[in-house]
Amino acid sequence: MDSRIILASDRFSFALSPFWYRIFPVNIDLAIKSIFGVWAGYFVVNSLRVVLWGASDHLHTLEDYLVTAIISVTVTWALYRLLAVIGERPAGAVFILTIPTIFMATGTVYLTNLILAYPMPVLDYISIAHGISPNSALSHFSDMAFVNYLILVGWGGLYLAMVNSRNSQVALTHRQNLERANRESEMRALRYQLNPHFVFNALNSVSSLVIDSKNEQAGQLVDSLADYMRWVLQDDSGDLITVEREIAQQVRYLEIEQVRFPDRMKFDVHIEDDVVREWKIPVLIVQPLIENAIKYGVARSSAPVCIAICATREAGRLKLVVANDGRMMAVASKTYGTGTGLANIRERLQGFYGPEAALFIGNGSGDRVVATIIIPDEKQMFSDSVR
Structure with missing residues (x-):
């Protein structure tokens, strides 16, 4: 049996091309909906904050959040593939959501700021863009990486919880269907048991008349x-x-x-x-x-x-x-x-x-x-x- 997390079915209201099934080999519907859902929500919520407070008064611009969301979708997909490889082993999932995810979150923030800062050095860009001293730029970078790490870990926990919940439901439904099938088979066997029993009594009646x-x-x-x-x-x-x-x-x-x-x-x-x-x-x-x-x-x-x-x-x-x-x-x-x-x-x-x-x-x-x-x-x- 494959050790990966595999569901009985992946449910979508519309047909997907084979390309998507190669990109998301297991739990495709949960993966796509959760990954794009989390980061779309991240972008929408932060965009509202920019609109309500104004870009000049806010620490980040719409451009910052858009680039972060796009890169984070790719990084989260990579995290999904790692979780798919370790399957249902809890120790493996805990490890993936700690050490590798820390590097993923740090890399996401660095790559985002690298794109926005080009050709300026990342820490210099952070210092200028957020109006902080160069000495505080590294601390601000660490804070952003930590927030991104929490989001990735939160997504991982949500994804694993949804997978476990659906697998439990599938297993429960399978067990109930199996029990129902066994029960119906027993009922038919008991019904067929009546036929020879009835014939035996009927032949006794015929025998009595013949005697x-x-x-x-x-x-x-x-x-x-x-x-x-x-x-x-x-x-x-x-x-x-x-x-x-x-x-x-x-x-x-x-x-x-x-x-x-x-x-x-x-x-x-x-x-x-x-x-x-x-x-x-x-x-x-x-x-x-x-x-x-x-x-x-x-x-x-x-x-x-x-x-x-x-x-x-x-x-x-x-x-x-x-x-x-x-x-x-x-x-x-x-x-x-x-x-x-x-x-x-x-x-x-x-x-x-x-x-x-x-x-x-x-x-x-x-x-x-x-x-x-x-x-x-x-x-x-x-x-x-x-x-």
């Missing part, structure tokens, strides 16, 4: 299952689906299961309103609850069992409830709560919504087993919770 010599019903069930699986596997709606479509899938599955239990299974569906109907939820999030209601409620009971699916809003969250007649026993609840389907639901909810979503299962009033999924608004999906 009971209900071949016609078994054939009908196979055809219905084939249509259902084709519908599910060909669904291109992505990882999210509306409550209305999700429940419609489960109703179709319940109709298939009624072939096995024509006299013992009934179902009822209630969706509160249109807002709830259009609420986006993970695909097949309700499927394991329906399977458990049939496996532990209908299949183990000799009495008729009603499975109820209800979708409502409560405190700004979606509440999905799957309930069936019966009671969860201590031993059964352990089996009921640790299966592949329920673990899948919890992991998918955690991945999509973090702690904002939950799954609860228990005995309700009136001999009912109730499974409840709480889902927040879609805007809270993949929210970064405090860890």
Whole structure:
């Protein structure tokens, strides 16, 4: 990996020629904007001072500031190239901004006054131009060099701070995108995990009918299952689906299961309103609850069992409830709560919504087993919770 300070992108609102990218090989936008910005600001501020106080009452003229700014831009570019070479090594940056920058600042002031004084000696020019004694000219030269040094060091600190800030932002964005991609991959893997789990339960249903010599019903069930699986596997709606479509899938599955239990299974569906109907939820999030209601409620009971699916809003969250007649026993609840389907639901909810979503299962009033999924608004999906 290159040790230089390199950004993911250099942003300009206009196109630059390749020449500029050769002059500014790294962080081109920050370099150009900061270098020209600092020295343009230097020239403008000091020009206002000349205009307000008058050239005769001010120590420097517009010509002085213009020449200083032009030369300083070149010197600052040289400092930028040195910082680009040392890259992200703090010790190197500190060294560059001390020893070499002192010589750069001194050279800038000397070259500026050399141009303005030509062919007069620099110290003589300073003495005459600023109305000071020859003995004080060297001290004045040192003061100007020190001010220039402070400006160069200030620019260097500003440039490095901006580079570090952007690199940190790029790294943070990259990490968030990577985490999001990993999370979405996990969600898809969990969703695909449901397909073999569902097929396994469906084949058990067919097997049960064959064992009971209900071949016609078994054939009908196979055809219905084939249509259902084709519908599910060909669904291109992505990882999210509306409550209305999700429940419609489960109703179709319940109709298939009624072939096995024509006299013992009934179902009822209630969706509160249109807002709830259009609420986006993970695909097949309700499927394991329906399977458990049939496996532990209908299949183990000799009495008729009603499975109820209800979708409502409560405190700004979606509440999905799957309930069936019966009671969860201590031993059964352990089996009921640790299966592949329920673990899948919890992991998918955690991945999509973090702690904002939950799954609860228990005995309700009136001999009912109730499974409840709480889902927040879609805007809270993949929210970064405090860890």
